Amino acid sequence: xxxxxxxxxxxxxxxxxxxxxxxxxxxxxxxxxxxxxxxxxxxxxxxxxxxxxxxxxxxxxxxxxxxxxxxxxxxxxxxxxxxxxxxxxxxxxxxxxxxxxxxxxxxxxxxxxxxxxxxxxxxxxxxxxxxxxxx
Amino acid sequence: xxxxxxxxxxxxxxxxxxxxxxxxxxxxxxxxxxxxxxxxxxxxxxxxxxxxxxxxxxxxxxxxxxxxxxxxxxxxxxxxxxxxxxxxxxxxxxxxxxxxxx
Amino acid sequence: xxxxxxxxxxxxxxxxxxxxxxxxxxxxxxxxxxxxxxxxxxxxxxxxxxxxxxxxxxxxxxxxxxxxxxxxxxxxxxxxxxxxxxxxxxxxxxxxxxxxxxxxxxxxxxxxxxxxxxxxxxxxxxxxxxxxxxxxxxxxxxxxxxxxxxxxxxxxxxxxxxxxxxxxxxxxxxxxxxxxxxxxxxxxxxxxxxxxxxxxxxxxxxxxxxxxxxxxxxxxxxxxxxxxxxxxxxxxxxxxxxxxxxxxxxxxxxxxxxxxxxxxxxxxxxxxxxxxxxxxxxxxxxxxxxxxxxxxxxxxxxxxxxxxxxxxxxxxxxxxxxxxxxxxxxxxxxxxxxxxxxxxxxxxxxxxxxxxxxxxxxxxxxxxxxxxxxxxxxxxxxxxxxxxxxxxxxxxxxxxxxxxxxxxxxxxxxxxxxxxxxxxxxxxxxxxxxxxxxxxxxxxxxxxxxxxxxxxxxxxxxxxxxxxxxxxxxxxxxxxxxxxxxxxxxxxxxxxxxxxxxxxxxxxxxxxxxxxxxxxxxxxxxxxxxxxxxxxxxxxxxxxxxxxxxxxxxx
Numbered sequence: 001x002x003x004x005x006x007x008x009x010x011x012x013x014x015x016x017x018x019x020x021x022x023x024x025x026x027x028x029x030x031x032x033x034x035x036x037x038x039x040x041x042x043x044x045x046x047x048x049x050x051x052x053x054x055x056x057x058x059x060x061x062x063x064x065x066x067x068x069x070x071x072x073x074x075x076x077x078x079x080x081x082x083x084x085x086x087x088x089x090x091x092x093x094x095x096x097x098x099x100x101x102x103x104x105x106x107x108x109x110x111x112x113x114x115x116x117x118x119x120x121x122x123x124x125x126x127x128x129x130x131x132x133x134x135x
Numbered sequence: 136x137x138x139x140x141x142x143x144x145x146x147x148x149x150x151x152x153x154x155x156x157x158x159x160x161x162x163x164x165x166x167x168x169x170x171x172x173x174x175x176x177x178x179x180x181x182x183x184x185x186x187x188x189x190x191x192x193x194x195x196x197x198x199x200x201x202x203x204x205x206x207x208x209x210x211x212x213x214x215x216x217x218x219x220x221x222x223x224x225x226x227x228x229x230x231x232x233x234x235x236x237x
Numbered sequence: 238x239x240x241x242x243x244x245x246x247x248x249x250x251x252x253x254x255x256x257x258x259x260x261x262x263x264x265x266x267x268x269x270x271x272x273x274x275x276x277x278x279x280x281x282x283x284x285x286x287x288x289x290x291x292x293x294x295x296x297x298x299x300x301x302x303x304x305x306x307x308x309x310x311x312x313x314x315x316x317x318x319x320x321x322x323x324x325x326x327x328x329x330x331x332x333x334x335x336x337x338x339x340x341x342x343x344x345x346x347x348x349x350x351x352x353x354x355x356x357x358x359x360x361x362x363x364x365x366x367x368x369x370x371x372x373x374x375x376x377x378x379x380x381x382x383x384x385x386x387x388x389x390x391x392x393x394x395x396x397x398x399x400x401x402x403x404x405x406x407x408x409x410x411x412x413x414x415x416x417x418x419x420x421x422x423x424x425x426x427x428x429x430x431x432x433x434x435x436x437x438x439x440x441x442x443x444x445x446x447x448x449x450x451x452x453x454x455x456x457x458x459x460x461x462x463x464x465x466x467x468x469x470x471x472x473x474x475x476x477x478x479x480x481x482x483x484x485x486x487x488x489x490x491x492x493x494x495x496x497x498x499x500x501x502x503x504x505x506x507x508x509x510x511x512x513x514x515x516x517x518x519x520x521x522x523x524x525x526x527x528x529x530x531x532x533x534x535x536x537x538x539x540x541x542x543x544x545x546x547x548x549x550x551x552x553x554x555x556x557x558x559x560x561x562x563x564x565x566x567x568x569x570x571x572x573x574x575x576x577x578x579x580x581x582x583x584x585x586x587x588x589x590x591x592x593x594x595x596x597x598x599x600x601x602x603x604x605x606x607x608x609x610x611x612x613x614x615x616x617x618x619x620x621x622x623x624x625x626x627x628x629x630x631x632x633x634x635x636x637x638x639x640x641x642x643x644x645x646x647x648x649x650x651x652x653x654x655x656x657x658x659x660x661x662x663x664x665x666x667x668x669x670x671x672x673x674x675x676x677x678x679x680x681x682x683x684x685x686x687x688x689x690x691x692x693x694x695x696x697x698x699x700x701x702x703x704x705x706x707x708x709x710x711x712x713x714x715x716x717x718x719x720x721x722x723x724x725x726x727x728x729x730x731x732x733x734x735x736x737x738x739x740x741x742x743x744x745x746x747x748x749x750x751x752x753x754x755x756x757x758x759x760x761x762x763x764x765x766x767x768x769x770x771x772x773x774x775x776x777x778x779x780x781x782x783x784x785x786x787x788x789x790x791x792x
Contacts, residue, residue, distance in 0.1 A: 033476065034506065055275060055358075057398025061475045064395055068510045082272050084259065091394035107267050114258070121248040123391050127464060129518025150264070151335050153288040195270055195284060213714050215653060219286055223654035225582045225664045228317055228332070229287045 002078075003104040005086065005097040007116045010109045013098065015046055015074075024048070029058040033065030040066075044073055048098070051079035060092040067093035083111040087118035091125075143180045144171040144209050145187045146219070147197035155219045155230070156194065157209075158187050164194065166230065168220045169208030174199075238301050238605060239384050239529045241349040249346045252353060252392070256280045257339035279359055279397060281352025282338055285657050291330045291338055292355040293345060297365035297383040297407065298326035298608040300350075302595035305606055307348040309591035315341050320591065322576060322584040324648055324699055325404075326364050326608045327355055331655055353391060358399045360390035360471065364406045366414045367609035370530060371617035373565040376426050376434065379409035381527045382463070385519065386424070389464050396471055400478045401486035403471060404443075416610060418442045418451040418730035419702060421488045422470060429457050436463055440470060440500065441492030444696035448732045449489040452497045454504065460523075462508075465515045469507040473500065533603040533618060535566045540621035546628075553628050555681070556639035561624070564617075570624060572602075572616040573609070574631060575638040575646065579675040583649045583667050584612030593634040601627050610699075611648055613641065643680045644688060644753070645671035648699055652692025652709060653716075659692035661709025661716040662742075666690055669746045674753075683753060686767045687726070702726035704768050705752060706733045707745065718745040722752070722779055723771045734776055736783055748783055755782035 003010045019026040024046040027036070031049075047066065049059040063075050077089045078098040089097055099107075119125075145158035146168075156164040157171035165171060174180045180199055187197035200216050202209035211217040222229020241249070256276075263273040277283075281292040293308070300308075308328055312320045315337045316330040323329055333341060345351055355362050363383045370378040386405055390396065396403070406415045409426035417423035423439040436458040442451025458466055470488075477495070479485045492500050546553050562571040574594060577583050586594070594614055598606045601623040602616035609615055619627060631637040640646050647670060650656065652663030667690055674680045689703030693710070700706030706721035717739040724733030740748045753767075759778055760770045771779070780787075 054272060055398050056480065057358075057395070058476060058480075060395040060398070061472050064472070065507075065510065068514060082268070084255070084268075084272075084276055085398070088394035088397055107262075111262065111267060114255075121244075121251050121392075123248070123388050124393055126244065127385075127389050127519045127522065128514050129516040129521075148284055148288075153284055153333075153335065155287060191270060192264065192266065214716065215286075215711075218653055222287055223664075224662060225654055225668065226317075 001101050002098050003101060004076075005099060005112045006095075007090075007118075009113050009116075010104060015076075017046070019046075019048060026050070027062065028052075029056050029062070031062055033062045033069075036062070036066070037069040037071075040069070040071055044071075046074045046076065047071070048076045048078045049094075051077060051081050054080045054082045054085060060088060063089070063093040083107045083115060086112050086115040090118040091122060140175070140177045140180075141201050141212070142203060142209070143174045143199040144168065144202050145174070145180075145183050145197055146171070146200045146216075147187060147194040150193050150195050158183060158197075162186075166233070168202070168211065168216075169205075171202075171209050173202065173204055173209045238299060239296070239349075239380075239526065245349070245388075246346070248391070249351050249353075252280075252351070253339065253342045253346055256342060260335060260339055275357055275398065278357035279354060280338075280342070281355040282335075283356060283657070285331070285651075285655050286653070286659075287655065288332045289335055289338070290655065291333050291341060291352055292323070293328050293330070293350060293352045294355045294362040295326050295328060295350075295608050296387050297363055297369065297380050298367050298610075299369070299380060300606050300608070301604050302599040302606070304348045304350055305591050305595035305598065307344060307350070309588040309595070311341055311344060312588040312591065314344075319585050319587045321582070321651065322586065322608050322612045322614065324610045324612060324650070324697055325355075325362060326367070326610055327362060328608070329651075331651075356402075357397075358401050359397050360393065360403045360405060363387050363390070364404070364415055364420075364610065366408050366410055367607045367611075367615050368414055368562060368571055368617065369409070369607075370532060370605075371564050371569075371571045372410050372412075372414075373563045374412055375410035375565075376428060377409050378530050378532075379407045379424075379426055381523060381530050382409075382424060382426065382436075383407040384526050384529075385464070385523050386467065388522070389467075389519070396475060399471075399475050400480045401483060403474070403488065405467070413726075413728040413730075414609075416699065416702065416726045416730075418728070419444050419448075419699070419726070420451060422467060423451055424463070424467075427457065435459050438466065438470075441489040441497070442730075443487050443489040444699060444701050445487070446484050446694045447490065447493075448696070448701040449493065450730050450732065452492065454497060454501050461515075461517065461520050462512065464519050465512040466504070466508055469504045469511050472511070473503045473507050477503070533605075535569055535618065536620050537568060538620065538622060540568055543621035543624050546625035550625070552639075553625060556628055556637055557624065559639045559643060559681075560641045566618075568621055569618050570621055572619050572624070572627065573641045574614040574616065574636050575640055576613050576636075577640055577646050577671065578635055578638045579640075579645055579671045580668050582664050583647050586614070590634050590636055593630070593636065597627060597630055611646065613646070640680065642685045642687070644674050644683050644686045645680055646687070647671060648687070648689040648703070650691050650693075650698035652690070652698075656692060658695060659709070660694070660711040661692050661718065663690040663692035663698055663707075663709055666707060666709070666718065666742075666745055670749055673746050673750065679753070679757075682763070683757065684763065684766055686753070686756075688749070689724075699726060700724070701732045702730060703733060704771070705749060707749075710739065712739065716742045718742070718748075720748060720752070720783065722776060723768065725768060736776065736780055737787075738784075751782045751785075752779055755779055
């Protein structure tokens with residue numbers, strides 16, 4: 001089982017449609033965001049990007065490219081994402097993070113809520129002069 | 136042909152202080168290589184390493200280091216382990232400093 | 238000097254609180270060591286051979302006297318009374334305890350400093366010309382741009398978990414003092430034919446296992462495009478850079494494998510996407526940042542005392558000849574304080590020395606100090622009339638060694654004495670070379686000669702771009718030193734050529750001496766530097782001097 005982390009803490013997965021049909025995409029971290037943009041059809045509502053390891057930060061760039069390309073649907077980070085990366089994920093354009101029950105037990109809700117203030121102290125937003133991409 | 140197993144000690148760094156430490160035969164961590172358990176059996180070495188690696192709350196980066204038996208316990212065979220045992224060569228800091236203060 | 242605003246202060250305070258919690262979470266098991274390691278690294282904390290090591294950022298090498306004084310406090314309170322200035326213009330403390338580091342970071346924040354992104358697979362602390370703002374040959378002070386990049390790269394959400402580190406340097410002078418061509422990305426402030434100021438961008442430089450010279454990816458970038466362009470480069474590399482082999486992960490390999498034209502095209506496409514997200518706020522910030530770096534009101538007045546001391550005092554004269562550089566204001570000089578006393582550890586300063594340098598900066602130097610990648614400390618603006626008094630004070634603190642640019646002004650990484658990655662020692666080799674040539678009383682006759690020593694293939698000691706480079710390796714359990722000759726760290730950058738088989742620890746100093754003796758025989762006159770001689774005569778005569786046995790065998 002998994003836990004969905006949002007700015008308000010832990011919750012259940014409300015995406016029930018799975019990732020088999022063409023409304024949702026399940027992406028690996030070596031996906032080329034340039035090619036991906038061409039694959040994006042109007043009906044895509046959910047994109048889940050896998051983090052095979054928390055040290056593989058390619059997913060952050062994929063999410064940001066999707067947002068810059070105009071994708072407005074849901075983006076979820078899945079796999080090994082740690083609480084310390086929650087703010088990065090949100091700033092890069094993810095809506096939420098899907099973690100395993102084991103990780104949720106080791107890094108409980110308050111450790112994630114500690115980074116729910118991701119809109120504060122954001123140098124890049126300040127540089128761009130605009131709100132973060134997904135706000 | 137089977138490789139000859141060279142004697143080993145289990146070494147790591149202390150989580151809080153960062154000091155070089157060695158696993159002793161009675162399951163303590165010593166700052167002194169001479170106190171370390173000299174391991175001459177490969178299977179036993181792996182068991183001792185696993186035991187060390189499970190102590191994540193006190194140590195970091197456990198590994199098996201080559202040693203040779205000496206008059207006062209294990210001695211390093213490689214210069215890297217010799218530096219870890221004593222301290223840097225440009226100042227009398229590290230373990231050599233602690234010894235000087237005894 | 239840049240002064241933190243409320244945003245910067247709040248950011249660092251929050252970041253330090255996060256790190257304090259991360260240390261606690263490592264101890265209570267919430268974070269595994271594998272997870273904690275990159276988090277501590279992105280806050281400058283390494284675990285080295287004997288202890289933890291905290292690398293504190295000195296952004297683009299600039300600091301004021303209060304900051305230098307605080308570094309002295311850290312050295313005394315939480316370390317062993319000294320600090321080590323690095324080839325990345327930073328300072329390292331070699332003996333902190335993990336549990337003390339959050340307090341050390343809070344103490345740094347009190348003076349507007351931090352240790353963020355001095356390590357880890359992220360955009361590292363930005364470096365620059367250590368004479369910035371004082372040099373006679375610069376288009377403008379490069380530090381505002383470096384500060385802009387510092388802010389943009391700090392905690393950048395896309396770039397904290399990359400395949401490898403990414404180093405950026407900024408320069409604006411005719412002479413390159415920042416080793417621009419050995420950086421992942423270099424920003425060179427230039428003027429085009431119409432007199433407009435913009436940026437030349439280089440990518441793919443780097444030393445390490447596969448040394449490469451940076452290539453121009455954009456010859457002239459308009460000012461407002463800088464951040465989106467750099468972001469595009471890093472974004473493309475974060476996506477396509479190799480993650481299967483850490484020795485092939487740096488952008489130099491990506492550029493090498495794809496070709497500069499392919500990378501340029503990918504960056505252009507990404508730039509088209511990213512550029513519109515920058516609405517101009519960065520340019521307003523840059524204007525504001527520039528006000529922090531306004532030049533001091535340079536004193537006028539007679540420089541007579543300088544001329545008199547120069548004539549009368551040979552010790553002062555020797556120091557002035559080597560340690561002063563031309564300032565853009567002719568009544569001033571740029572003073573390089575040598576942290577390379579013969580026989581001492583290159584780059585190490587005691588807490589007393591740090592405090593003395595801070596006091597002297599406050600008294601004679603408009604409160605400014607710089608750290609050079611050559612591991613020395615610089616007072617960028619000193620009125621010439623103050624130089625004799627400054628020199629006298631430096632002597633009292635063992636800081637008046639007259640050897641800048643000479644054979645004993647050696648770059649050396651910490652090597653096997655401290656570093657967990659090292660394969661051989663570097664510091665004692667530097668100590669012995671400096672001591673030997675001091676005893677020979679030859680170094681002023683030898684003139685400009687850069688020796689740079691790395692204790693492993695990662696090349697933190699920049700040995701590839703040294704006139705005489707020394708690389709310490711582990712050959713079958715014994716320290717062994719390879720020599721390269723003819724490297725160049727300036728705008729005419731060049732990777733040194735390997736001379737031949739390596740030398741044992743006790744053979745390396747005599748080997749260097751044979752090279753220098755050969756140079757003294759080969760040079761046309763005292764004006765021809767080592768590098769000029771090497772370029773004229775090539776490797777062969779130096780090889781003959783280095784390996785006399787091989788010559789005998791052939792004969």
